[in-house]
Amino acid sequence: MxxxxxxxxxxxxxxxxxxxDTTTIAKDIDCALKGGEFICLLGPNxxxxxxxxxxxxxxxxxxxxxxxxxxxxxxxxxxxxRARAVSVVLTETMPSGMMxxxxxxxxGRHPYSGWFGGLTAQDRERxxxxxxxxxxxxxxxxxxxxxSDGERQxxxxxxxxxxEAKLMLLDEPTAFLDLPRRVELMSILRNLxxxxxxxxxxxxxxxxxxxxxxxxxxxxxADGRLIQGAPEALALDGQFAEVFASENxxxxxxxxxxxxxxxxxxxxxxxxxxxxxxxxxxxxxxLGFGIATEGxxxxxSIKVSAGAWELERFxxxxxxxxxxxxxxxxxxxxxxx
Amino acid sequence: xxxxxxxxxxxxxNFALSEVLGALLGSxxxxxxxxxxxxxxxxxxxxxxxxxxxxLGTAGLLMxxxxxxPLADPFVLGVNSGASLGxxxxxxxLGPVGLSLTDxxxxxxxxxxxLASSGGAAATLFVVLxxxxxxxxxSVLIIGLMISYTIGALVSILxxxxxxxxxxxxxNWSFGDYGNVSWQQMRYFAPAxxxxxxxxxxxxxxxxxxxxxxxxxxxxxxxxxRVRFFVLLGASLLAGTVTGFCGPIGFLGIAxxxxxxxxxxxxxxxxxxxxxxxxGALLSVSADFVARGPGLDVVLPLNAITALxxxxxxxxxxxxxxxxxxxF
Numbered sequence: 068m069x070x071x072x073x074x075x076x077x078x079x080x081x082x083x084x085x086x087x088d089t090t091t092i093a094k095d096i097d098c099a100l101k102g103g104e105f106i107c108l109l110g111p112n113x114x115x116x117x118x119x120x121x122x123x124x125x126x127x128x129x130x131x132x133x134x135x136x137x138x139x140x141x142x143x144x145x146x147x148x149r150a151r152a153v154s155v156v157l158t159e160t161m162p163s164g165m166m167x168x169x170x171x172x173x174x175g176r177h178p179y180s181g182w183f184g185g186l187t188a189q190d191r192e193r194x195x196x197x198x199x200x201x202x203x204x205x206x207x208x209x210x211x212x213x214x215s216d217g218e219r220q221x222x223x224x225x226x227x228x229x230x231e232a233k234l235m236l237l238d239e240p241t242a243f244l245d246l247p248r249r250v251e252l253m254s255i256l257r258n259l260x261x262x263x264x265x266x267x268x269x270x271x272x273x274x275x276x277x278x279x280x281x282x283x284x285x286x287x288x289a290d291g292r293l294i295q296g297a298p299e300a301l302a303l304d305g306q307f308a309e310v311f312a313s314e315n316x317x318x319x320x321x322x323x324x325x326x327x328x329x330x331x332x333x334x335x336x337x338x339x340x341x342x343x344x345x346x347x348x349x350x351x352x353x354l355g356f357g358i359a360t361e362g363x364x365x366x367x368s369i370k371v372s373a374g375a376w377e378l379e380r381f382x383x384x385x386x387x388x389x390x391x392x393x394x395x396x397x398x399x400x401x402x403x404x
Numbered sequence: 405x406x407x408x409x410x411x412x413x414x415x416x417x418n419f420a421l422s423e424v425l426g427a428l429l430g431s432x433x434x435x436x437x438x439x440x441x442x443x444x445x446x447x448x449x450x451x452x453x454x455x456x457x458x459x460l461g462t463a464g465l466l467m468x469x470x471x472x473x474p475l476a477d478p479f480v481l482g483v484n485s486g487a488s489l490g491x492x493x494x495x496x497x498l499g500p501v502g503l504s505l506t507d508x509x510x511x512x513x514x515x516x517x518x519l520a521s522s523g524g525a526a527a528t529l530f531v532v533l534x535x536x537x538x539x540x541x542x543s544v545l546i547i548g549l550m551i552s553y554t555i556g557a558l559v560s561i562l563x564x565x566x567x568x569x570x571x572x573x574x575x576n577w578s579f580g581d582y583g584n585v586s587w588q589q590m591r592y593f594a595p596a597x598x599x600x601x602x603x604x605x606x607x608x609x610x611x612x613x614x615x616x617x618x619x620x621x622x623x624x625x626x627x628x629x630r631v632r633f634f635v636l637l638g639a640s641l642l643a644g645t646v647t648g649f650c651g652p653i654g655f656l657g658i659a660x661x662x663x664x665x666x667x668x669x670x671x672x673x674x675x676x677x678x679x680x681x682x683x684g685a686l687l688s689v690s691a692d693f694v695a696r697g698p699g700l701d702v703v704l705p706l707n708a709i710t711a712l713x714x715x716x717x718x719x720x721x722x723x724x725x726x727x728x729x730x731x732f
Binding site (some may be wrong): 114121124126147148149150151154155159160165166170174175178180182183184230306346377 | 482606608609612613615616617619621622624625626627653665668670671674
């Protein structure tokens with residue numbers, strides 16, 4: 068999948084200019100976006116993800132450094148030409164009054180259409196392709212205002228696709244969506260990147276999904292550094308933990324997720340396997356118990372087998388026929404004493 | 405068409421349709437005085453009403469799109485108040501101080517008013533447009549509003565120190581009137597309006613893009629700042645010209661685009677611009693027709709009629725549509 072880089076940045080500094088004042092958010096960024104690569108951009112709030120995306124899209128001038136699109140300086144490319152090469156999906160909501168999904172997507176053809184914006188057969192074909200690519204064809208005639216958040220996000224991505232740009236930058240497209248919709252959207256985007264050979268950069272707060280779907284990850288830390296690598300490499304070498312480090316959070320390298328510090332220090336011995344064990348462990352961790360290893364003193368022990376739980380405490384054995392009643396029992400006791 | 409015909413026929417003196425046609429076609433068996441009334445007074449008034457309505461409808465649509473605000477009207481940039489300051493200076497200051505000015509010019513007193521209000525509108529417009537190039541679109545809206553307030557305050561001060569009869573003529577101006585444009589003045593009025601409408605027609609496509617907001621518009625290759633400048637220029641040229649020649653005509657500019665959207669259920673400017681032109685012109689001629697009070701001897705203030713007739717229509721349209729907040 069080695070393609071030549073579409074967009075390259077060298078020694079890029081991003082931030083804002085207000086008159087003579089400049090606020091630098093990040094600097095010395097070297098990065099490249101290549102066709103066929105699906106990259107997720109992660110970082111804590113305020114690290115500058117949106118600013119980076121807007122700068123790469125040419126919507127905001129970099130403070131320093133060089134941005135090249137297919138070898139040409141990005142700033143020197145005419146807006147219409149640039150629109151044919153770079154499309155964006157931004158966080159701001161699309162106004163949608165009196166517009167059906169088809170018309171909204173057709174706005175993506177502006178860089179190709181003539182003075183009055185009339186659509187040719189080729190334009191229409193591309194619009195339908197874009198709607199189909201995100202599974203939004205059935206929405207074509209619906210008013211955008213009536214769509215759900217997930218549907219609107221699909222239409223908005225279809226609009227960007229209609230631009231036929233080889234480079235697509237998306238700023239938190241999965242925010243406001245429920246989990247199944249997020250997974251759906253991520254897989255649509257990844258497949259598009261691979262199938263259509265698009266260079267796709269997406270910022271998100273969804274670590275888990277990013278780890279599962281991205282070809283590469285870019286991590287922006289609070290100091291404005293950009294760390295790049297394969298998702299698994301960043302998880303293994305502790306970069307994740309470093310970027311998102313905070314007093315109350317632990318990076319769990321086994322599951323690839325963050326969790327709050329356990330509050331209590333009581334340990335529970337857990338035996339058994341299967342799905343029931345996994346979820347029992349999660350329940351215990353959520354309730355503030357640690358899972359005992361050899362030699363720990365334990366508050367109680369639980370034996371899990373298919374569909375049945377046995378809890379032993381002070382030598383007494385208590386059976387439960389569901390995890391619900393087990394949790395109820397555990398929360399019913401004041402463990403602080 | 406029906407309203408236009410009625411407007412020409414009916415007024416403080418009523419004419420039969422045949423007489424009107426006769427006058428227009430230059431037939432010999434029409435009373436010379438009647439012909440003069442029809443050709444020199446009625447006809448220019450109706451044409452003025454049509455052009456002014458079309459202009460205000462278009463300008464309102466442009467402003468609503470550029471500001472992405474359903475409450476924007478052609479005068480958000482303060483063009484209106486600029487014009488009123490110009491007129492106030494002529495009527496309330498120059499009038500009393502240098503009476504000779506208006507006396508000496510006699511018949512062209514009307515022309516002075518037109519020049520004053522156009523000048524005032526143009527000056528305000530210039531200030532706002534210069535400022536608008538440096539700030540974002542919301543700030544432009546607020547700057548326009550603040551300039552309106554400032555100028556309004558100046559006008560109030562002028563009014564406070566003025567004589568009652570001078571005030572009366574200023575208030576008369578602020579009622580709005582289509583009857584002040586003679587064929588002579590139409591030579592400036594009509595081309596200015598047609599220019600403004602033509603200019604806005606050139607921007608149908610980028611206006612559609614602006615519906616997405618300036619950032620998205622840029623991302624699909626629109627030069628948002630440039631488009632914004634020209635669209636504001638066009639809209640203000642239209643609004644300023646109408647205010648200059650006819651006084652401040654409220655309401656039409658906000659009503660015509662809303663009705664167009666409601667009737668055609670679209671946001672595309674390819675459809676909305678012609679629709680706003682037609683609906684604006686129609687509303688305008690109808691309001692003028694009602695204002696001249698068929699069957700009455702008085703002429704009601706045009707400004708009151710436009711709002712009185714049109715506001716209920718808009719309310720009904722919006723209540724039925726229940727989507728005002730989603731318009732932008």
